[in-house]
């Protein structure tokens with residue numbers, strides 16, 4: 001099979017490499033000429049524009065987008081649109097909102113597959129877990145490439161109609177937030193608690209047979225090994241948050257309680273806030289009702 005890949009960053013490059021390794025042909029394009037050249041060195045046919053990529057693909061185009069979610073997907077689709085026919089298939093492997101994917105599927109002549117991708121750059125060797133939404137014929141058509149990009153045939157499946165792939169990936173990320181928070185709280189108690197403990201040793205021991213073993217816990221083990229028992233100079237600041245926000249918004253709309261996911265998201269936002277207003281007010285209110293001492297900021301700000 002011949003696959004066009006647009007977006008050759010951390011994730012797109014893995015799509016290219018794994019597709020080439022499985023014996024398929026790849027035509028590659030990125031706005032960065034450097035990224036395109038690097039993919040060419042790995043064996044891909046380099047394109048210098050979306051139009052050039054489409055010409056190199058000929059008829060029955062199979063195109064995988066791995067550009068940042070949002071405007072970049074719409075811009076790429078706008079460039080692709082004049083070259084797309086009904087028998088073509090476009091896959092969006094990024095973290096797009098499922099509603100945007102439904103809109104895009106409705107707005108293109110090609111078959112559109114929304115593909116949630118899990119595993120991250122660390123999965124270059126093993127392959128990804130792929131959650132796909134969209135027309136069944138297009139999914140079946142892409143199976144050889146999905147087999148290559150995923151861990152294998154068991155690493156991908158069609159979740160349902162358009163939007164279902166990115167919907168499942170959105171919820172996956174919500175679960176990811178909650179798991180990270182649960183491990184974080186457990187290790188915080190262990191680190192601050194009454195025994196002098198080795199965090200890496202605990203993570204390693206749990207990873208060998210414990211009920212709570214997981215890849216995220218292996219990443220905890222790696223973090224303690226590489227950063228130290230107290231995480232060294234790693235800052236108390238967690239970036240990102242869009243996919244968790246979408247999960248919570250959807251849960252509210254569906255009236256499904258997700259307190260753990262919401263709590264993890266709130267903690268993430270809180271990590272970016274120094275001197276929370278609500279905590280300062282609570283501090284002052286305790287004086288108001290109980291004449292408890294008001295702790296003052298050292299710098300008087």
Ligand SMILES: NC(=O)C1=CN([C@@H]2O[C@H](COP(=O)(O)OP(=O)(O)OC[C@H]3O[C@@H](n4cnc5c(N)ncnc54)[C@H](O)[C@@H]3O)[C@@H](O)[C@H]2O)C=CC1
Pocket residue numbers: 006007008009010011012029030031032035066067068069072073075076093094095096117118119120121
């Ligand atoms: N990094 C991760 O752990 C994961 C990322 N994703 C999703 O995969 C997508 C890509 O992520 P990364 O590879 O990490 O990002 P990245 O920033 O490493 O790479 C994005 C690439 O797209 C290129 N690009 C941007 N706009 C373009 C356009 N209009 N035309 C052609 N190329 C364009 C950039 O030059 C860059 O090389 C995002 O939607 C992200 O949310 C999904 C799962 C895991």
Ligand SMILES: O=C(CO)[C@H](O)[C@H](O)COP(=O)(O)O
Pocket residue numbers: 095117118119120173176239240241242243244
């Ligand atoms: O999808 C992922 C992991 O599964 C990506 O790492 C994503 O970038 C995480 O985004 P955020 O933490 O900002 O929601």
